Structure formats: structure tokens, C-alpha cells
């Protein structure tokens with residue numbers, strides 16, 4: 001069992017610096033050592049090159065840094081496809097959530113159809129028309145489903161990467177008005193924090209894995225650390241109160257692991273500048289381990 005770690009020091013999709021050092025923070029928290037202790041062989045290929053925002057024009061303010069983000073996505077998609085072809089599990093370290101455009105495009109080229117479990121306080125289902133911020137990390141899931149600006153949608157040369165029926169969002173609690181309409185009109189499965197409070201995380205995750213992994217489909221897990229409550233994960237750029245507890249988040253990961261259908265994962269939005277003594281990066285490592293099969297007993 002081999003894991004290929006790919007770092008993507010991307011912050012062009014978000015408004016704040018600090019997620020660009022996320023890959024270093026997660027590595028510093030001992031990612032590879034812990035994975036090896038779990039029995040994996042780890043092949044860390046380092047970071048993809050991402051330009052500094054200071055060196056590039058913002059461009060269209062509804063789609064900030066579109067061009068460099070598309071460039072990095074193309075390169076990342078290629079690297080992720082190569083990892084799968086070499087029989088290694090791609091583990092992609094962000095960076096802001098815009099990296100999932102490249103990672104999931106790279107997986108979807110190999111595995112079709114692909115289920116996605118998107119664990120996030122947000123739904124990242126804006127387009128260039130609905131976005132309140134112009135930040136592309138808030139548009140990625142829509143782009144993967146074929147919605148929004150053509151240059152995002154067409155990364156890798158084809159679209160859509162995902163069927164709307166294969167997408168499940170878990171932990172949502174901050175959704176923009178235009179995003180709400182898009183989610184409804186496209187019948188996206190969204191499990192909000194209210195659903196989790198009402199029915200419990202175990203029941204929600206049974207449903208989530210049944211939807212994303214139906215007919216034994218391969219599954220990609222995209223973990224945005226802001227899904228967790230900010231008390232557990234202070235090092236994120238877009239924190240929202242009322243998130244997953246430490247224990248709920250571990251159970252989410254364990255229930256994904258128990259499907260044995262996970263083929264790839266990204267862990268994003270760790271902002272090391274806003275963090276406290278690397279707590280969020282350390283939590284990210286713990287959650288990766290649970291998703292990759294670590295159990296208490």
C-alpha cells in the first residue's frame with residue numbers, strides 16, 4: 001500500500017495568505033512518519049509550483065487569479081493521474097480548496113463515475129455570477145459538476161468530472177444565496193450541521209457513503225479543515241462557528257475508511273499563519289490517518 005503525497009502551496013483561490021504554507025505545516029506535524037507507522041510506504045514528491053499572488057494580476061474580480069489557478073490545476077491533474085497509474089494513493093495537501101479542481105480532475109480521468117464526499121462548512125458551489133467574493137475556492141465543486149466559467153469547467157479538456165448525483169456535502173453551515181439556488185436546482189445532496197444535530201453524525205455518514213459510494217463506485221474525500229468547529233481548527237481562513245466536533249470528524253473519516261472505496265483524498269485550507277502552535281495541521285494529520293484506516297482498537 002503506497003501513498004503519493006503531493007503538496008500544493010496554493011492561496012490564489014482565497015483572500016488571505018497563510019494557506020500557502022499549509023503543506024509545510026502538515027508535513028511538519030509528522031504526516032509521513034505517522035503514515036509509515038500505519039504500514040504505508042510514503043512517496044512524498046514535494047510541491048507543485050504555484051506563483052505568488054504578488055507576481056500576477058488579479059484579473060477579473062469575479063474570478064480572481066483564474067489563469068494561474070487553471071495552470072496549476074492542469075499540472076496537478078496530470079500528477080494525480082500519474083500517481084494512480086503508478087498504483088499509489090494520491091494524498092494532496094493544500095493550499096486553499098481550489099486545488100480540488102486539479103486533484104479531482106486527475107482522479108476522474110481514471111475513475112468514472114467517481115463519488116465525492118466534500119466535508120466543509122461551505123458548499124463551494126458558487127459560480128462567477130453568484131460569488132460574493134470572487135474567490136475561486138468557493139466555486140470548485142460547481143465547476144467539477146460542469147457549472148460556471150468554461151475555463152474552470154474544462155480543466156483537463158473534458159467536462160463534467162462529476163455527476164451531481166455522486167456528490168455529497170457534509171458539515172455545511174454557511175451557504176450564499178445564489179449558491180443555495182444552484183444546489184437546489186441541481187439536486188445536490190447536502191447534509192448541513194442542522195441535519196447532523198438532528199439525526200447524529202453516524203446516521204448521516206451511513207447515508208453519505210451510500211450515496212457517494214453506490215454500486216461500489218470509487219470515492220474521493222475532500223476535507224476542508226473549516227468543517228471542524230473553530231475551537232478545534234483555529235487555523236483556517238474562513239472560520240464558521242458551530243462545526244463538527246473532534247469526535248464527529250474522526251467518525252466521518254473512520255466511516256469513509258470502512259467502505260474500502262476511497263481512492264484519493266485532499267486536505268485543504270490549513271492556514272498556518274492563523275493557527276495556534278500548528279494545532280490545525282496536527283489535527284489534519286490525525287484525520288488523514290483515520291481516513292486511511294487508523295482505528296482506536
Ligand SMILES: NC(=[NH2+])NCCC[C@H](N)C(=O)O
Pocket residue numbers: 096097098122124126131132133134135137138139174175176224226238269
Ligand atoms: N473553500 C472555502 N473555504 N470556501 C469558502 C467560500 C466562502 C464563500 N462562499 C465564497 O464564495 O467566497
Ligand SMILES: [Mn+2]
Pocket residue numbers: 097120122124137224
Ligand atoms: Mn471548501
Ligand SMILES: [Mn+2]
Pocket residue numbers: 120121122224226227238269
Ligand atoms: Mn470551507
